[in-house]
Amino acid sequence: MANLVLHEDPRSGNCYKIRLTAALLDLPLLAQVNSNGRIPVLQIGDRFLPESNAACWYLAEGSELIPADRFQRADMLRWMFFEQYNHEPNVATLRFWLAFVGEANLSEQQRAQIPVRRTAGEDALASMDRHLGAISLYAYTHVAEAGGFRLRDYSNICSWLERVAALPGYVPMN
């Protein structure tokens, strides 16, 4: 494989999931903080791949992280799309607003969206709690408490977080 460089922000779960995938696969990945431009972007030689889940897929193709069965492979993608549509905009956004921006600095419109995103984020966590899967979902779930979500309410998620953290090659977020 060509040289791999991750243009990233260490606080971002979208960046962390790429670092975690590379670590689990023991792939050499140079992480470079990019404080102004778009993140994450995976650089493969001289080509650039944005979108965290596309980058994870690129790294994991041909490995045991992607199921060999056609239905199971599509079902894994299902959870990766779920992550970007139902999970990230709620669970990651509230974490960013509450833990990094600070509630006092939010605009009125952002503050008005907290209850809707809280409910949608809880729905996403409850749905995950019933069907656990892709590493994409690990990144923002394991730091969801920073967004005011109570992870102990989701017992399957808690045991799954422990199982992921026990994988050989696991790396923490920061």
Place this chain on the structure above:
Amino acid sequence: MANLVLHEDPRSGNCYKIRLTAALLDLPLLAQVNSNGRIPVLQIGDRFLPESNAACWYLAEGSELIPADRFQRADMLRWMFFEQYNHEPNVATLRFWLAFVGEANLSEQQRAQIPVRRTAGEDALASMDRHLGAISLYAYTHVAEAGGFRLRDYSNICSWLERVAALPGYVPMN
């Protein structure tokens, strides 16, 4: 392949993209309107696959709709994730609100979100206009005018919409 049934709503672009993928591949797909439950869900024999882009991927695996090159394959997924994260929540939501719910029936909070979603939807269309790709993006783009977007402002999108509509096997949305 096992029997394919699409549980769908004919007005939904997320459902249409699955019907369009099946039509382009000449795969037999039974469409069944599901007015109460979750849509779209692709039923493959006795197994169920939610998430429109995962269903498109399942149908298209092994066909010329998915590039053989590893980077290009991941780059296609990149646009499919972009579609669910940046395009659908803005372009499809405004179409749904304005063309199906009706502006007068929106809640105050929904109405307050129109300008933000309009700007984010225009950003997504402008980004697409520079890099065109996946069929996932066709579904809600070609009906974006129903959400108040001016498609003639994006000339590459307009020619691409014409190219997609000229593909052998193309089916219209309704």
